[in-house]
Amino acid sequence: MSVELDVFVGNNTIMDEDVYQLWLDGHAVSDAVRLRMESGALRDCVVSVEVVQSDTMDQFRTFQMCEKLLQSPAKLANQLLFQIPPHKQAMMIERYYQFDNAFAREVLGKKLSKGMKKDLDDISSKTGIGIKSCRRQFDNFKRVFKVVEELKGPLVDNVRHHFLLSDSLAKDYAAIVFFANSRFETGKRKLQYLSFQDFAFCAGQLISYWTIGAVGYSVMEDMDVDLEKEFLHNLKDLKVLINDKDMLDQHKSLVCAQLRGKIKVFNEMEANFKNLSRALVNIAAKLTHTKDVRDLFIDLVEKFIEPCRSDRWSVGDLRLFLTHYTSSAHMLETFRFEPIWDRYMGVIKSCILKMYHD
C-alpha cells in the first residue's frame, strides 16, 4: 500500500516557520523530515515519521507555489490564491530575501550574470550552504539588481519599497547592488579577511556620501547606484596635498603637533606620515578611472591598512590620526578644497576604521 496523493489545504495558509527555514535552506523533504524529527520542536507531541513527512511535503509544496509570488513581493499582498495574514506575509518575504553573509561575501562585486551561476557549485561547497539555497540567494540578488538598477531615487528606499523588506535587509541589498554595479574588487586574497558586513558598511558610506543622491539634487536625477562623476573628477585637485612639498610638510607638522603624546605609535606615524598621506591622496586622485574605482578597497588595504597594521597601530590610534589628518588640512592656508576633502575623507576614514581588523 502506498500513499498516492496526500494534500492538505487550509483556508488560511498554514505554515511553520521552522519548516519554512528548512525549505529556504534548500533541504530535500527527506532531510527536512529527519532534521525536524531530531530537533526539539516536536518533542512534545508523539508523532510518527509519516505524519511529519506528510506535513513537510505539504508545506514544501505550499512554499514552492508561493515562490513565484515571493519573487515579486508586492503581488503577495494582493494575490487571491493564498490567504495569509499580513504579518506572515512580511515574515515570508523577509526570510525569503534573507541571505547568508558568507554567500554574499563570495558574490560581492561580481557581475550577476548567468555565467556566475556555474560558480555557485563551488561557492556551495566552499561555504557549506546548500546549492538550492545558493541559487535562491543568487537569484534574489540578480532580481533586486535588475529592478533597482534603473530606478531613480534613494537606493535603499527603492529596495525597501519594491521588495517590502525591512530597513536593515534593504540596506544590505543596496550594498550588494552597489557593489555589483560598480564591480568593486573584493575577491583578492588580501581582502579575504573582510566580511560582508564590513563591505556593506563601506557601501553604505559610499552610497550616502559619494553618489549623486548624496548631495541632494532633485529627485528626478537622483541616482544612488553610481558614484558622482563630478566629485570623482574633482578629487584630482587633492593632489596638491602631496605634490606641494610645503603643504605636505605643514600638514605633517600640524598632525604631529596634535597627536604628540596621544598615540602610542607616534614615532612610526611621524616616520610614515608622508607615505600614508600619499597613499590616501593617490587613491583619491585615481578614482576618476573606473578601473581604479574598482580597486578602491584593495588599494586601501595595500597602501594604508597593511602599513599601519605592520606598525601595530591600534584602532584608537588610527581613529585619532585620521581625525586629525582630516581636520588639519583645514588649517593649511593654501588648501582650497575643504568640501571635497571632507567628503572624501569622511567616507575613507569610516571605511578604514571598519576595515581595520584582523
Place this chain on the structure above:
Amino acid sequence: MPGKLKAKIVAGRHLPVMDRASDLTDAFVEVKFGNTTFKTDVYPKSLNPQWNSEWFKFEVDDEDLQDEPLQITVLDHDTYSANDAIGKVYIDIDPLLCSEAATVISGWFPIYDTIHGIRGEINVLVKVDLFNDLNRFRQSSCGVKFFCTTSIPRCYRAIMVHGFVEELVVNEDPEYQWIDRIRTPRASNEARQRLISLMSGELQRKIGLKVLEMGGNAVVGYLQCFDLEGESGLVVRAIGTACTLEKLSNPQPPNAAAQHTTANSSPSKDLKEPVFGEECPPNPLSSGPSTPLRAPGFSFSPSKSYSRQSSSSDTDISLTPKTGMGSGGSGGKDAGPLKTLLRQQTQTALEQREFPFFTLTSFPPGFLLHVGGVVSARSVKLLDRIHNPDEPETRDAWWEELRQEIKSHAKALGCHAVIGYSESTSICEEVCILSAAGTAAVLSCRLLQDGCLDLVTEHRLSRQPALFPSGSDRVEFDLGSSGSLGRDVSKALLPVCQSARLDYSRIGLDWNQLAASLEAQVASGSQRTAERTGERCEDLAPPGCGFCHIPYDELNMPFPAQLSYCYCCRRAKVPDVLFTTIDLPTDANITGKGCLIQARLCRLKKKGQGEGNATCISSLLPFMEYELHTQLLNKLKLRAMNALFGLRIQISVGENMLVGLASATGVYLSALPSPGGIQIAGKTPGDLSYEQHMSNMQRKINDTINKNRELYHVNPPEAVEELIGSPIPEIRQRSRLFRSHSESSDELSELDLSHGKKDAFVLEIDDTDAVEDIHSLLTDAPTPPGFFSCNTEVMPGINNWTSGLQMFTSVRVFRLSNANLTNQGLNKIFNELCENLLKSLYFKLRSMVPCCLCHLNFAVAVPEDELIQVAVTAVAMSFHRDQIQDSNKSGEDRAPMKVITENEEQLQFPLELSADTTSPQGHNTAKNSGPSDGSTGGLGGRAPSVDYSSFADRCSSWIEQLRVKAHTIRRGSIKTTSSTDRASPLPEGRSRSLRSTRSFPGSSSVTVVKMTPLSFIPGAKITKYLGIINMFFIRETTSLREEGGVSGFLHSFIAEVFAMVRAHVAALGGNAVVSYSMKECVFMENPNKNQAQCLINVSGDAVIFTRETDLEVSSYTQPQTNANTQSNNETNEDTPA
C-alpha cells in the same frame, strides 16, 4: 423584458505573459450572457490592463437571469492568428435577484483556465435592474432565497416550515458527446462547467417555483448534488426544505419577547387546531408537507406517473432499465435477505406524493418533539443512457421509491416526519447505489401550520424556555387530551400539540434530572432503524430530554430494544441507545463531551458486469450496514456514551470492492441510561492460556472505557458508583446478543427503571474475525491532548469558542499494491488510512490547541481498481482552556455541561444539576416550586434568578458558584476587547484589511474571507445572507510531473477553488462563507500519459458578519456561542499556525 443586467469591466492584474517576444499581453475581454456578447477594447502591451469599459447591458428574461451565469472571457489579441484565451470567470448573478441579498457584485475575480489554473485577476462590476413581473404563469422564481445552512439561518426566524422540495434535471455529459473527440480538452471542460452551471441555475429556479407555489419564500438546507453517470449522462439534483422566513430586523431582548407572547398565543393555538385537522383528516402528521397540495398549480414533476407500487427495498435492481419508470419502475426484485420489518402500509395516492421530510438538522426550540431513530434506505440501480433529457422520470422514480421507503420506515417508528434528511449516490461504471437517510421524528405542528400570525410570536416564545433557568415554559397550551397514544400516528401528533403545556411542578425538575434512554439502532438490510416503543407520555416533554422519549408504542415495538424510564423526568420511556442524523438539540441535557466515532469497512467483491454486478452489490450491502452498525455500537460503548448524532453512512462502490464509512458524534445523553461495559466471551473456556488472553483483552477494554470516561468527562454519578462497585465483568459465555439484537423482550420488565444495573454488552470471541474486530476497536488512536473532534456543528460540551478558526480540506489517495488482499487486510488498511489522516490533521493543527475539529466530513470513493480516496473537510476551532479546567475541578462541576448560552444579564444556566442532586427529595422540592414558576409564565424570564430558593440548598449554592464564575470570566473578556473593535461598524474583514494596509505598506485591499462548514461564526453575528455559493470547477493537466505530481496538481487546484470562492464572496460584499461544503471531488489520473483531471463542486452561504459587541444580542441570536467569547483578539484569529 423583466430584467436588465449590466456589467462593467474595470481592470486586470497579474495577467500571464502571452507574447513571448515582448513579455507582455494585449488583453481584451468578452462579456457574454445568453447569446449576447460584448467586447472591450484591446489594452495593448500590459500585464495590468485598465479597460474601464462602458456598462454592457443585457436585456433578458428573469428566467434566463436565474439559469445563466455571466461569462467573462479574457483573451490575448493576436493580429495574425486566432486570439488566445487567457481564462474565464463565471459569475452567478442569482444573489442580485433577491432584494435582501447583495445589490452589486464588484471585485477582483481570479481568471480561471481549466488547463492552467488561475491566471491573473479581473475587476468586474455587475448590477441587475429587475422589473416587477406580475405574470402568474411565469417560469422564474426570483426572490426565493436559498440557504445551504441546515438550520433556520441566524438572522431570520421561521414563520412556517412548508416541507420537502426536490427536483432533478438531466442532460448529456459533454465529455461523452461525439464532439469531444475533436475538440480540445479545454473546450470540453468549459462546455461541462457551463452546462453544470446552467443546470444548477435551472434546478434552483424550478425549486424556487415549487417554493413559491407552496407559499414559501426560502429554501433552507439546500443540498445540490451531481451524478456523473458517464455515458448515461449527467444528473443534477437537489433537495431542500421550503420555509417562510422573516428577517429579524432588530432582535429583541428575550424578556420583552417573552412577555408579550404569553398573552395571546394560547387562544389562537386552539383556534387553529381544527383547521389543521380539517386539512388532512387521515393523517395530520403530514400536514406540513401537504401544504403544497393545496396549491393548484403545483405539480411534482410533470409527466410523472405514480402508478408504481411502493416497492421499497434497498436491493432493488432495475432489470428493465430502458422501459423507464412509468410502467412500474424497477423490477422490484427483492434480493435483500434481511428485508423484514417493513410494514407495508397501504398508502393513498395522496400520501404517496408527499414526503414529510426535512433537510434541516437543527430546529427552533420546541419544534422537535421526539426522535425515533435513523431511517435509511439504499438501492442499487443499473444506469442507462438518458434518452430524453426533458423527461427525467427514471431518476425521479428511483428517488421517489427510496423516499417512499424512508417514509414507511419512519411510520414504523411511530414518527410522522423525517429530519436531517439527505440523499447521495455512489457510481461505478454502470452501477449506481442510491442512498437516502434521515432521522424519524415527531415534530410540533407549530411551524407546520398554515400561516397564522401568532406563530411568529409563538416561535419567539419558543426560544425562551431555553434561556430560562427554571422550566417556565409554554404555559399557554391547554392541557387537552391526556389519552394514551396508540401507535396510531395521527393521534400521536395532536396530543403533542396540546400537551405542550405541562405541569410545572414536574418541569422544573426535569431540567435537573438527566437521564433517559432511548435507543435506536441502525438496523441493517432493508430496514435499519429500530426503536422501541414506550408508553407515550402525554405531557409535552421537557426540552432537555423530551426528544429522547420514544415516539412509538411500547407494546408494539418495531424491533426489540430495551426501554427504561427517562433518567431526566422519569415520566416517559427512553431507549438505551439513540442514533440520529441530526445535530444535538441545543437544549439537550448531556453529560461530558462528545467525540467523533467512525466505523470503517471494506468488502471485496468480484468484478462484474451489468445485472450480475448489481446483484452482487445488493447482497453485500445489508451485511456492510450491519457490520458498520455493530462497529458504531461497540465504539460507542467503548467511549461510555449512549447516543450518536450527525450519523452519516457512506457506502462507495468500486470495481472490486465496496467501502463503507460511518461517521457520527457520540455523546452521553443524560436522559438515557448509562451504557454498560463491553464483555467478551470466549468459546472454549477450558483452555487456560486462552482465558488468560481473554482476560487481558477484557482488562484492556475496561481500561479504555475508564480512560474515555475520564477524557470526555462522562461521569454521571451512577456510572461512577457502578464502576467502583462492580468488579470487572467476568468472562462468561452468553449468546451474542449484541450482534443479533436478539434480546428477548421479556427481559424488558426487569430492566425497567433499573438504572443502577448495567447490562454489559457481550462480545463473543469465537473466531479470528472477532479477535480482529476487537483489535480494531482498540486500535483507534486516542485524540492527542487538547484536541476534540466531532462531525456535528459544534462539539457537545464545549461552548467557549475563541474566534480562531481554520477551515481545511485534506485529500488522500491510497494505492493498494497487494493484489491478494483479504477483507481483513483491506479493513486494516482502510482503518489505518483514516486514522493516519486524523493524526496528520491533529499534527497540522497543533498550534491551535486547545481546539476542536468540528463538522469533520469524510468522503470516501473508489476512483479506480486499487485506489481508495478519502477527502475530509472540517473546521478547527480553538476554545478557551480555562473553562475546561474549571469544569474539571470537581466531579460536581463536571457533570452538568452548559449547552445553553449564558446570558449576560440573566445567567440563564439550564438547571442541569449534577445527577446526585436529583434524588427523589430533589424531585419533590422542585415539584413544589414548580407551580409558582409556571404561573408567572413569561415573567419568569425577567427575574429568573428569583426562584432558586425553592430548590434544594445545594442547587442554589451551585448556581451561585457558577454565577460568580461567569462574572469573572466576563470581566476578563471585556478587558481584552479592544476599542477599535467596538468602534468599527464595518464588516470585520473589510475594516481589518484597511487596518492592515496601514500597518503593512505592501498589502492591498484583499478582503479576508472566513470559510466554515458550520452555520455560524463563533464570537460573531451574521448580519446578512448574501446568497448561495454553488460552484463547479474542472481542472485538467497534461503536464502532471511538471506541476508537482498528483499532489501538487490537486493542492493547487483546491487552493484555487478556495480562492475563487473567497473572491466571489468578497465581490458580493461578504466576509465569510458559512455552511461550506465540498460536495464532490472527483480525481482521475493517468500518470503514464502525464495527465490528470479533477472536478470539484463546492457550496455554501455568503454572509456578512460583525464581531459581537453587544452581549445581550449575542446570547440571543447565538445559542451556541458563549457570551464570554465574543470579544476576541483580532490578531489571533486568522493565524492558527
